[in-house]
Amino acid sequence: MKSPSRTINLLVLLVAAFAHQTMTAPSSFEDSTVSSSSNKGQQALSDHWVMKMSVNDLETAQKIAREHNFKVVRRVGSLDGYFVIVANDEHRFRRSSSSRDDEKNLSWSWSWSSSTASNFTENLVSNMQAHPLIESVEKEPLLVRTKRDFIELPIRSSISHVLLNSDLARQQRLAEVAAMQPLDGQLQQQQQQSSHGIDPFWSEMWYLNRGSTDPRLPDMNVTSAWAQGYSGRGVSVTFLDDGLEWNHADLMANYDPKASTDINGNDDDPMPRYDDSNENKHGTRCAGEVAAVANNSVCGVGVAFNSGIGGIRMLDGDVTDSVEASSLGYNIDHIHIYSASWGPDDNGEVVDGPGPLAKRAFYDGVMRGRRGLGNIFVWASGNGGRFNDSCSCDGYANSIYTFSISSTSERGDKPWYLEECASTLATTYSSGDERYGEKEIITTDIRNKCTTKHTGTSAAAPIAAGIIALALEANPKLTWRDVMYVIAVTSRPDAIRSNNYIINKRGFKVSPRYGFGLMNAGGMVEVAKTWRNVPPMISCVTINSQFRVNTVHKINSLEAVLSTDACAGTPNEVNFIEQVEVIVSIRAPVRGQLEVFLTSPMGTKSHLLPKRSRDLSADGFKRWPFMTVHLWGEMPRGDWLLTVTTPDGTIVQVEEYSLVIHGTKEKPIDYERFVKPDPSNNFINADVAVQTKPMTTIASDVRPQDENNVTTTTTTIKTKTNSGGSEKLRNLIEFLRRKLNI
Numbered sequence: 001m002k003s004p005s006r007t008i009n010l011l012v013l014l015v016a017a018f019a020h021q022t023m024t025a026p027s028s029f030e031d032s033t034v035s036s037s038s039n040k041g042q043q044a045l046s047d048h049w050v051m052k053m054s055v056n057d058l059e060t061a062q063k064i065a066r067e068h069n070f071k072v073v074r075r076v077g078s079l080d081g082y083f084v085i086v087a088n089d090e091h092r093f094r095r096s097s098s099s100r101d102d103e104k105n106l107s108w109s110w111s112w113s114s115s116t117a118s119n120f121t122e123n124l125v126s127n128m129q130a131h132p133l134i135e136s137v138e139k140e141p142l143l144v145r146t147k148r149d150f151i152e153l154p155i156r157s158s159i160s161h162v163l164l165n166s167d168l169a170r171q172q173r174l175a176e177v178a179a180m181q182p183l184d185g186q187l188q189q190q191q192q193q194s195s196h197g198i199d200p201f202w203s204e205m206w207y208l209n210r211g212s213t214d215p216r217l218p219d220m221n222v223t224s225a226w227a228q229g230y231s232g233r234g235v236s237v238t239f240l241d242d243g244l245e246w247n248h249a250d251l252m253a254n255y256d257p258k259a260s261t262d263i264n265g266n267d268d269d270p271m272p273r274y275d276d277s278n279e280n281k282h283g284t285r286c287a288g289e290v291a292a293v294a295n296n297s298v299c300g301v302g303v304a305f306n307s308g309i310g311g312i313r314m315l316d317g318d319v320t321d322s323v324e325a326s327s328l329g330y331n332i333d334h335i336h337i338y339s340a341s342w343g344p345d346d347n348g349e350v351v352d353g354p355g356p357l358a359k360r361a362f363y364d365g366v367m368r369g370r371r372g373l374g375n376i377f378v379w380a381s382g383n384g385g386r387f388n389d390s391c392s393c394d395g396y397a398n399s400i401y402t403f404s405i406s407s408t409s410e411r412g413d414k415p416w417y418l419e420e421c422a423s424t425l426a427t428t429y430s431s432g433d434e435r436y437g438e439k440e441i442i443t444t445d446i447r448n449k450c451t452t453k454h455t456g457t458s459a460a461a462p463i464a465a466g467i468i469a470l471a472l473e474a475n476p477k478l479t480w481r482d483v484m485y486v487i488a489v490t491s492r493p494d495a496i497r498s499n500n501y502i503i504n505k506r507g508f509k510v511s512p513r514y515g516f517g518l519m520n521a522g523g524m525v526e527v528a529k530t531w532r533n534v535p536p537m538i539s540c541v542t543i544n545s546q547f548r549v550n551t552v553h554k555i556n557s558l559e560a561v562l563s564t565d566a567c568a569g570t571p572n573e574v575n576f577i578e579q580v581e582v583i584v585s586i587r588a589p590v591r592g593q594l595e596v597f598l599t600s601p602m603g604t605k606s607h608l609l610p611k612r613s614r615d616l617s618a619d620g621f622k623r624w625p626f627m628t629v630h631l632w633g634e635m636p637r638g639d640w641l642l643t644v645t646t647p648d649g650t651i652v653q654v655e656e657y658s659l660v661i662h663g664t665k666e667k668p669i670d671y672e673r674f675v676k677p678d679p680s681n682n683f684i685n686a687d688v689a690v691q692t693k694p695m696t697t698i699a700s701d702v703r704p705q706d707e708n709n710v711t712t713t714t715t716t717i718k719t720k721t722n723s724g725g726s727e728k729l730r731n732l733i734e735f736l737r738r739k740l741n742i
């Protein structure tokens with residue numbers, strides 16, 4: 001009875017999907033989610049190409065490339081069959097993406113016009129594409145990616161670097177530390193327990209030690225994890241950044257060459273390129289926060305001071321999708337944690353995220369990395385606060401595969417650079433407001449120095465990486481999702497005051513500023529030790545089968561409801577939410593004026609997108625996935641209300657609205673032990689299904705299998721409605737498949 005109207009609805013939706021494809025002119029559906037920025041058509045191109053082969057064999061790739069006058073630069077990380085290639089002639093005549101290393105070659109002037117060179121190369125490529133083993137050869141666009149710290153004024157910078165080589169400075173620091181120890185028995189005891197007494201900057205590392213000097217001041221309980229015997233031993237952390245000064249006196253003992261490579265220079269050594277402005281200090285600063293050596297009389301101490309650290313040098317040159325994927329997928333069985341403190345520009349104007357290869361790399365990492373337990377990708381949530389930027393428009397922070405980390409200041413305030421979004425997982429300390437004398441982060445600096453001036457979310461994410469390293473030492477069997485759960489149940493919202501916490505119906509207190517709250521290293525290792533693995537993650541997709549989503553217009557807002565059974569009755573039935581993605585297409589004359597909320601069937605309202613005053617784009621959102629962790633633990637069955645608020649009189653249209661609910665069918669076994677119900681909320685009801693009529697659902701089973709530490713993926717996609725064999729519906733499902741990377 002219902003099927004004729006359902007079919008019509010589906011067809012109309014497919015027209016919409018097709019309209020999007022032609023409107024944005026991407027080469028595939030997938031591309032339309034990559035970026036909603038308007039200047040895609042004008043993007044500059046790299047001189048590198050990505051070659052996809054049907055076989056995964058380096059020698060064959062080299063042979064085919066050679067036959068067509070190309071050469072293979074590298075594999076694309078862990079991705080089977082993908083190779084980066086460059087034309088031999090082009091390489092000779094044009095500046096390569098990694099040529100900041102050989103700046104002197106750049107004085108060479110072009111004698112061959114670039115258009116001649118590129119026509120020549122295009123011909124070579126079309127010949128190559130005809131080869132039976134080649135699936136595609138595509139030139140790579142250049143991406144804009146920025147480091148998430150700040151440009152320091154030269155005068156500040158010069159006083160911020162204390163020369164450790166100066167005996168005077170060191171003696172002075174040692175004298176200061178010695179002077180304060182007898183005054184505080186508790187601190188002295190702590191230092192003896194953890195043996196960090198003689199690192200000259202230890203006494204100033206407020207974010208690690210102040211809880212033990214004054215219990216009224218919260219810290220991240222790192223000393224408690226140390227006291228339990230954990231220091232990151234056996235855990236390998238790498239930094240996707242501008243290089244690593246691995247021979248630094250406070251880093252070298254922990255340097256792990258297997259966690260290191262140089263994508264920019266195309267060699268194994270991630271040593272940074274030095275210049276007068278010390279532009280490439282970022283990676284070395286981030287690394288010291290995790291693994292500065294303890295008790296060696298140099299600089300400070302890292303959060304996981306016995307972990308192995310590596311550097312993947314990839315920010316000091318042209319950044320492309322394959323550069324990112326090669327970095328994210330480097331040595332995935334050896335490296336446990338990847339820390340990245342960069343992303344799309346934080347100017348508050350762009351909506352941008354990982355390209356298709358980087359998305360695959362994230363997926364490959366969580367599914368196959370760490371021998372099937374999944375790599376941990378820690379991400380800085382962004383520094384665009386002063387521009388009213390939101391990390392909900394940053395596809396890296398927003399990805400379900402990243403641990404997106406926010407910051408709070410020494411006083412527990414919202415720093416001026418903080419970006420709000422519902423995908424932020426948790427928070428660590430970082431720099432604050434200098435007017436109140438709030439202190440910054442102490443770490444290693446390039447040229448064998450130490451700095452007290454590391455700032456922004458760039459400084460917050462590595463602290464999180466260090467804390468996760470402590471938890472992985474406590475329990476090396478934790479999967480990537482187990483680590484997310486352990487963070488969710490141990491982080492402390494009450495340690496950071498904020499007026500925008502909500503309590504969801506599982507009893508989790510969450511905020512778009514701080515996620516689950518301040519990370520708690522002592523709590524994490526305690527819980528990690530006995531944590532039992534959560535069930536496999538399953539994902540259920542609900543698509544709205546109408547061209548124009550049924551919206552109800554209210555004053556200054558419009559609302560749309562999507563009902564779902566959350567794939568009930570299939571193996572993909574989700575009963576316990578982890579992360580939820582809402583994929584929307586919205587037309588609006590000024591994108592930055594929109595605000596988006598999602599209310600779960602249990603009634604929790606998650607703020608998906610705040611206003612962004614600088615974003616004047618008329619492009620709207622095209623299949624952009626907004627992600628929220630605020631509904632963690634709730635039951636997903638029922639009506640999901642999307643609310644889009646707009647200024648009075650503005651015409652806004654919601655054209656697509658789909659839900660991707662990630663979670664588990666069975667209740668995670670340790671919920672009862674570690675989640676404390678809030679008496680003011682009906683926590684118990686979180687397990688009760690809210691039954692309503694289902695819309696079109698696609699069950700997506702993403703399950704690591706096997707006993708031999710080898711992970712394979714089985715995928716079943718079912719549609720509940722009869723698609724009638726429509727090619728276009730298959731395209732839409734294919735888009736959603738790719739969205740899920742399955």
Ligand SMILES: [Ca+2]
Pocket residue numbers: 262265266267268269270271
């Ligand atoms: Ca190098």
Ligand SMILES: [Ca+2]
Pocket residue numbers: 199250292293294295296297298299300301
């Ligand atoms: Ca040290």
Ligand SMILES: [Ca+2]
Pocket residue numbers: 344345346347381382383384389390391394419
């Ligand atoms: Ca941002």
Ligand SMILES: [Ca+2]
Pocket residue numbers: 396397398399400401402403404423
């Ligand atoms: Ca994330």
